[in-house]
């Protein structure tokens with residue numbers, strides 16, 4: 501840190517991304533990427549001819565992309581915001597709706613970036629502890645009188661709140677924006693999107709990184725009332741109007757249009773999730789009923805970190821935490837059947853030594 505950094509920025513606790521090894525080939529089950537490649541429509545669209553247009557700026561309104569997303573969900577482009585990953589959507593949303601006099605309420609165990617953004621924007625984050633079983637205590641999120649942000653399904657637990665509970669939270673906080681991060685909703689949970697017309701304070705955040713196999717393209721989006729979307733655009737146009745590059749914009753359009761491939765990937769991942777849940781439980785793990793493309797598991801005989809290390813020695817990466825409530829836990833991204841078989845084999849080896 502230099503002596504020049506201003507004090508508020510000295511106090512940040514930056515997000516620490518999961519390991520992204522660039523040398524040794526690991527079986528990567530640590531950052532919830534899709535194990536399948538993007539749609540062929542994406543590969544075919546990114547032609548030499550298309551790439552040769554990179555001398556020109558991208559469309560700062562991302563209109564064709566927003567149109568494509570809106571059409572898919574029966575909405576209008578005025579209801580759709582797009583950004584460089586949903587992390588950027590969340591960043592713009594925190595900038596728009598939170599500051600030193602506008603706190604945010606979040607679960608204590610959830611996506612780590614909410615706390616990071618709260619610090620960056622000098623916002624108090626009121627953290628509500630999840631229940632013992634990692635479900636969200638809905639009553640504690642009612643009438644909180646602050647901006648609210650949570651993921652549904654939650655990360656890293658995978659547990660989804662029923663729509664009726666999400667609606668209670670939105671309806672009881674009418675005077676504040678409620679940000680529902682649906683990064684994993686495509687893998688089977690119920691979306692809150694149908695409530696959009698009824699609730700002008702609802703912002704639904706989505707990503708192409710998980711279900712659409714485009715984590716490396718960096719593309720996220722959000723649905724909200726035209727007023728909320730224009731608030732976000734106000735921030736975006738004061739920071740980075742060309743936030744989505746041409747290649748990613750086209751990739752996002754093509755991936756959204758290829759519904760057959762999307763359905764196929766979702767089917768493969770959710771079937772494998774079910775199989776992996778059964779196998780892990782048979783090996784003595786406690787596993788939540790995850791609605792995401794990952795499993796949240798704990799074994800009574802081994803800490804998350806020890807299991808992580810055992811797997812890493814065998815060429816498999818998963819995610820563990822150094823936080824008191826999560827010592828026992830690991831998060832395993834659902835991979836291909838072959839990758840998961842390798843995980844089960846390694847797991848049996850590790851437990852044979854315990």
Ligand SMILES: *Cc1c(COP(=O)(O)O)cnc(C)c1O
Pocket residue numbers: 532584585586587588611651655681683706707708709715718719720
């Ligand atoms: C992965 C993830 C994101 C970030 O996604 P990007 O679009 O890759 O920035 C946001 N929220 C949750 C809960 C996630 O798991």
